[in-house]
Amino acid sequence: MLSEFDLIKRYFTRHTTTDEHLALGIGDDCALLNVTPGMQMAISSDMLVSGRHFFLDADPLTLGHKCLAVNLSDLAAMGAKPIGFTLAFSLPEANANWLEKFSQGLFALAEEHQCRLIGGDTTKGPLNICITIFGELPPQTALRRDAAKVGDDIWISGNLGDARLALAGYWRELELSTEDQLQAARRMHQPTPRIALGMALRGIAHAALDISDGLVGDLGHILKGSNVGATLLIDAMPAGPVLQGFPQALRRQFTLAGGDDYELCFTARPENRVKVIAAAAKAHTVVTRVGQIDAQPGLRFLDEDGNDIKLSLQSFDHFTTP
Numbered sequence: 001m002l003s004e005f006d007l008i009k010r011y012f013t014r015h016t017t018t019d020e021h022l023a024l025g026i027g028d029d030c031a032l033l034n035v036t037p038g039m040q041m042a043i044s045s046d047m048l049v050s051g052r053h054f055f056l057d058a059d060p061l062t063l064g065h066k067c068l069a070v071n072l073s074d075l076a077a078m079g080a081k082p083i084g085f086t087l088a089f090s091l092p093e094a095n096a097n098w099l100e101k102f103s104q105g106l107f108a109l110a111e112e113h114q115c116r117l118i119g120g121d122t123t124k125g126p127l128n129i130c131i132t133i134f135g136e137l138p139p140q141t142a143l144r145r146d147a148a149k150v151g152d153d154i155w156i157s158g159n160l161g162d163a164r165l166a167l168a169g170y171w172r173e174l175e176l177s178t179e180d181q182l183q184a185a186r187r188m189h190q191p192t193p194r195i196a197l198g199m200a201l202r203g204i205a206h207a208a209l210d211i212s213d214g215l216v217g218d219l220g221h222i223l224k225g226s227n228v229g230a231t232l233l234i235d236a237m238p239a240g241p242v243l244q245g246f247p248q249a250l251r252r253q254f255t256l257a258g259g260d261d262y263e264l265c266f267t268a269r270p271e272n273r274v275k276v277i278a279a280a281a282k283a284h285t286v287v288t289r290v291g292q293i294d295a296q297p298g299l300r301f302l303d304e305d306g307n308d309i310k311l312s313l314q315s316f317d318h319f320t321t322p
Contacts, residue, residue, distance in 0.1 A: 011103040012087065012117060019116055021083045031118035033084065033134060042080035042135040042142070046071050050127035055170070060098045062189040063129075064105025071133040072113060072193035073210040073262040079143045079198045080135030082115035088132075090125035113195055143201060143208035143266060146225035152206055152267035154230060154291035155276060157197055160215060161251065162240030163188035164258025176242075184242045191262035196283035201266060204275045208266035214257040216299065219265055223299065232256070232291040234311070235304035252311070267293055 013026055021034050035041055048067050050056050068085065075082055087106075110117060115133070166184035169176040176184070194210075201208065207222050215237075223230055235248070237255035244251070268276050273289070280287040294300075301309040 008122065011099045012120075019084075022116055022118060026117070026119055031084070031086070033118070036136055038138070039136040040139050040142070041083075042075055042078050042137060043132065044071060044074035045130065045132040046074065047128065047130040049129075056127075059189065060102035061105040064102040064107075065109050065190050066105075067129045067131055068106055068109050068115075068133075069191045069193050070212065070262060071131045072109070072115070072195055073191065073212070075133060075135040076194040076198035077143060077208050077210040077264060078135070078137065079141060079202045079205075079208070080137040081199060082113045082195065083134045083136055084116040084118040085110070085131050085133040087117060087120035087129070088122075089120075089129040090123045090127065092124070092127060109193075113193070137199075137202070141202040143198065143205050144225075145207055145209055145222050148207035148222050148226035148228055148267040148293050149269070150228055150293055150295045151270065152293040153270055153273065153276075153289050154219070154232070154293065155205075155264075155266050155268065155287050156211075156215070156238055156290050157194050157264040157266075157280070157285050157287050158192070158261070159238040159240045159243075159286075160211065160256075160261045160263060161237075161243040161254035161258045163191070163260035164254040165240065165243050165246070167260070168254075180242050180245075184240065187240060188260055191260070193262065194264045194283070194285060197264060197280060197285045197287075200279035200283045201264075201268075201276070204272050204279055205266040205268045208264055211261045211263050211265050212259065214259040215255065215261075215265060216257050220299065222265070222267070223293075223297075226293075227297075229294040229297045229299065230291055231294055231300045231302060233304070234301045234309060236288065236290045238286070238288040238290075256311070 048054060054063055071085060072082060162184040166181065166188040168174040169181045207226060209218055209221060211218050219230060234252050234256065239251045239255050243254055276287060301311050303309050
């Protein structure tokens with residue numbers, strides 16, 4: 001049976017080339033990071049709990065990807081470049097097959113973004129995964145939630161709603177074909193952190209965040225932090241490729257309040273539209289303009305004909321959502 005230290009050595013220790021940021025990695029009481037002169041460090045933590053954030057029988061390969069992706073998405077929302085991360089988790093047992101696949105999914109994404117595992121902790125218990133991630137960016141360039149300005153355009157990266165559609169299929173809220181379920185589930189289990197876009201938007205966008213609990217709720221954080229309101233063009237929302245084939249009412253519900261999308265929502269001056277499109281092209285990411293920041297508090301919805309639409313939507317909340 002694997003001991004705690006055998007587990008770390010076999011599945012979570014990587015011997016790679018020298019990293020300018022890492023002075024001391026796994027193996028001591030603390031990791032030591034070098035901060036690039038003139039840069040600020042961005043730090044974020046996310047916890048994924050079995051039965052709450054993922055199914056108990058989740059594929060360990062895609063789970064390894066997702067637990068790092070949601071943290072990278074936080075860095076993307078700030079415009080930060082990844083440096084490294086720590087991994088702390090509890091396991092019911094040290095299952096070699098599970099650990100092999102989990103670490104493969106984790107390190108494949110880590111290597112894609114040159115983000116080094118630098119330490120963490122393991123213990124026995126219910127499956128629970130907590131990652132703390134570190135990034136860097138120049139001072140005064142962070143895309144903060146409290147920086148939206150009246151008159152700003154509201155933009156969305158990628159597309160929304162397929163992750164929520166997959167969940168509806170798993171929960172039997174809807175009957176999806178096998179092909180639709182598999183395609184939508186890829187968006188749910190393997191989100192794409194928009195690191196390149198976040199970095200490209202420095203100096204162009206004002207405010208930003210990643211959409212984890214649903215656009216309506218997450219955009220609300222920007223509105224509250226910036227003391228502004230907004231109008232959303234609900235039929236301009238970029239629905240995921242699977243969701244596009246479903247009725248309008250469902251497209252509206254899942255794009256506006258679906259959750260688990262991990263796309264960026266950001267605001268920028270109308271005169272910066274060409275720059276936004278250029279930044280998105282540089283990051284090989286599609287972006288869609290979906291609304292405007294208003295002086296009037298609150299959130300309003302317009303349909304494709306410009307009519308006011310009354311919608312009652314609630315995003316995910318850990319303590320109020322069943």
